[in-house]
Amino acid sequence: MYAASTQFMDALRRSHVVTLQVDAYRGATLLQADLPISGGSVSVDGGSQIRRTLSVTVADPDLDPKVDPQAVLAPFGSDLVVKRGIRYPNGTTEWVPLGRFRIEDVQATIAQNGISVTGSDRAATVKDLRFTAITQANTSNTVVQEITRLIQEALPGVGVTDYTGATAATPSVYWERERWEAIEQLGQAIGADVYFDPAGNGIIAPAPTVTSTPAWWVDAGELGVMVDGSRETSRETVYNGVVASGESDGDIPPVTATVWDSNPASPTYYLGTFGKKPFFYVSPLLTTTAQCVSAATSMLGRVTGLVRQLDLSCVPNPALESGDVIRVRFPDGSTETHLVDSFTVPLDPGTAMSLKTRSPEPATE
Incomplete structure (x- = not known):
């Protein structure tokens, strides 16, 4: 999670003034600060090669780049730097960055005098x-x-x-x-x-695991940040073992190692009622048994962490990162620890944030 202040995190639980800013850069050169925007979102998905993507509407038809490669919004080297913040009663603003995005596509909507811009983070x-x-x-x-x-x-x-x-x-x-x-x-x-x-x-x-200290509470009730949500429990994409192997070299068999979920308290314990269900991973980078064990161990936390899935809507927290651990408290008082898989932060003050999570742990009171 981004290191927002305690004041910022507390303000999320109360009525607060949201501030948004989108600046255009080319390299280190600021082209235009505080572009006029009328909506959009930043999506974060830890399972994608390009983790952060942007969709934003710029409310100034004069910024349509048309065929000018040097225009502020031209998709030929311009970046958009996006921030969401809170303005405190004393007039100061605390900003949290949401990403630096290379402009990918620009569409001008003639009838609505708006420009739709999409962008990707630097992985692109x-x-x-x-x-x-x-x-x-x-x-x-x-x-x-x-x-x-x-x-x-x-x-x-x-x-x-x-x-x-x-x-x-x-x-x-x-x-x-x-x-x-x-x-x-x-x-x-x-x-x-x-x-x-x-x-x-x-x-x-x-690679994230649920053993980390929770970075945020998503809770219902007074001063809670949960708006709504749904829960799903499925075994379809759940595995309780990983077989990691290198690649064979001629007649020499590849190195390999198998790591099982060996926790008797786990719902996917490999000697328990779940049964044995291994996931297979092969990489040319695995050349020793120790490397295979390390890779299998790190992957095990991912493939066993899908027993419980949540689809939540909550007060937007721009400081979140995919892989963060959160603690969820439901209206009935039960709690679960989850890993954040993906979420979408709106670029307007009134829309809730959508949040998808997973957890191998059962609910507790």
């Missing part, structure tokens, strides 16, 4: 720079260094922060075309997610 720029020839990984780098190199080749000078502390060396592997898939493979090899944060910086972080 990295994804676009595909390998033009078969490329070998730099085995003198650690995996973290190699991920950083692949990102900075596409975005020179961009900051990349590692929160894993991983020191594993990059194995000898070749990539044919897709740069972002190479980055994902490297991340999975050390049990990490790779994405861009709301400020546009690269992040290498451990």
